[in-house]
Amino acid sequence: MAMSVVYTNFNGRIVKENRGGVERYYAPDTLGSTALLLDSTGTVTDTFTYWPYGEVRSHTGPSTTPFTFIGTLGYYFSLVANWFYVRARFYQQTVGRWLTVDPLWPDEQAYGYVNGTTVSSTDPTGLSIPISLCRYSLILAYATEVCGPPFRKCVMGCPTSPIAALMKCRQKCTKGKLDCVNKIWGVKTGTRQLR
Numbered sequence: 001m002a003m004s005v006v007y008t009n010f011n012g013r014i015v016k017e018n019r020g021g022v023e024r025y026y027a028p029d030t031l032g033s034t035a036l037l038l039d040s041t042g043t044v045t046d047t048f049t050y051w052p053y054g055e056v057r058s059h060t061g062p063s064t065t066p067f068t069f070i071g072t073l074g075y076y077f078s079l080v081a082n083w084f085y086v087r088a089r090f091y092q093q094t095v096g097r098w099l100t101v102d103p104l105w106p107d108e109q110a111y112g113y114v115n116g117t118t119v120s121s122t123d124p125t126g127l128s129i130p131i132s133l134c135r136y137s138l139i140l141a142y143a144t145e146v147c148g149p150p151f152r153k154c155v156m157g158c159p160t161s162p163i164a165a166l167m168k169c170r171q172k173c174t175k176g177k178l179d180c181v182n183k184i185w186g187v188k189t190g191t192r193q194l195r
Contacts, residue, residue: 013072017065024063032073032122037063052118054084054093069093073124088126103127 008016013032016025024045027036037046046061054069066077069084076085083099084091090099091113102108104127114121 007067012074014067014074015072017067019063024065026067026072028072031119032070032124034065034068034071037061037065053096053113054091054118070122070124073122075124086123086126091126098126 003020005020006018007014008018013028014026016023023040025038025040025042026034027038029035033050034048036044036048039045044061046059046063048059048068049057050069051057054075056068065071066079067075068077069075071077074087075091077083078085081090082092082094084093088103091097092099096113096116096118097111098113099111101110108127109115114123
């Protein structure tokens, strides 16, 4: 009979597992990869280090877990297939690429993983790299050109991401501006119009 494993998550991150009555707590590195596993007393039982594209460089300790490279964010490693399941698609760490085309292609790279910035970026949805400040600037410039200065002021009020900015503007703008937001949304993200 297979051993039962129960995972606990908090705010979308895996924090603990109970594997057949043995509890382990996940301690991630800054990227979200499992760096340490701790027992219920706080003693380190396992340590992990990784190569840049996700292969385990070293592992000390007796525990096994499929949540290694960016594991606390949900990257699930399949020992049988030797790849990661990342919600929308599969990632092959030995070649540093996705195994299927990005659904956001051609706005994103078809198979590229986080534009080669593996030591500082993640893709927990499996859809694309989080939109960078550079891309935010492009959307801001395009919005200002098409919609004028009022839209720029609206976007500047939400500096966290262009998508959040567009959503904020959608809530505040008139029908004329909403058409503009929909145009920007479609051109820059390749998604359907906001409603």
